[in-house]
Amino acid sequence: MAGGGATLVRQPGGVSFTFTGVGLAAGNAHTIWFVAFNDPAGCTSPMMDGAELIALCGLPDLGNAAAQPTAVWGAGHVVGGSGIATFGGRVDVGDTSGCDALGRLPCNDGLTDPGGAEIHLVVRTHGPAIADLVNEQIHSFNRGCEAGEPNVGLCRNVQFAAFVP
Numbered sequence: 001m002a003g004g005g006a007t008l009v010r011q012p013g014g015v016s017f018t019f020t021g022v023g024l025a026a027g028n029a030h031t032i033w034f035v036a037f038n039d040p041a042g043c044t045s046p047m048m049d050g051a052e053l054i055a056l057c058g059l060p061d062l063g064n065a066a067a068q069p070t071a072v073w074g075a076g077h078v079v080g081g082s083g084i085a086t087f088g089g090r091v092d093v094g095d096t097s098g099c100d101a102l103g104r105l106p107c108n109d110g111l112t113d114p115g116g117a118e119i120h121l122v123v124r125t126h127g128p129a130i131a132d133l134v135n136e137q138i139h140s141f142n143r144g145c146e147a148g149e150p151n152v153g154l155c156r157n158v159q160f161a162a163f164v165p
Contacts, residue, residue: 042066072098076138127151
């Protein structure tokens with residue numbers, strides 16, 4: 001993404017990250033999800049761009065126990081008028097406090113191998129910020145888009161970065 005970028009710092013006790021998204025929908029609630037494949041050697045669905053390898057693990061590997069996947073909430077906020085937002089956070093080894101409360105994403109044992117895990121940072125839009133739900137929108141996987149909520153069907157992943165060990 002032109003003008004955007006991501007950094008990852010691996011430490012024995014966890015991983016710190018920043019992600020700058022550009023071209024995001026102004027006024028929309030966004031979250032960033034920290035996805036770790038603790039055993040990328042167990043992945044079976046590499047992500048490719050033509051002949052170029054982007055990541056060893058792909059979306060189907062979220063359901064692949066051999067990859068030891070985990071996905072936790074990393075950060076969230078409403079994007080301002082510029083369409084640029086910087087997210088930052090840290091995920092410690094074994095911390096599962098940011099797991100999806102409804103179990104739609106794998107949690108397992110959380111991050112177990114900061115040095116060897118393949119890490120994906122995924123930006124998810126929740127549609128326009130909803131005054132009564134904005135806190136839930138920026139702290140959950142799908143709030144604002146659930147059945148009966150104003151943004152039903154609008155939640156989707158819009159940007160990502162992958163860090164191969």
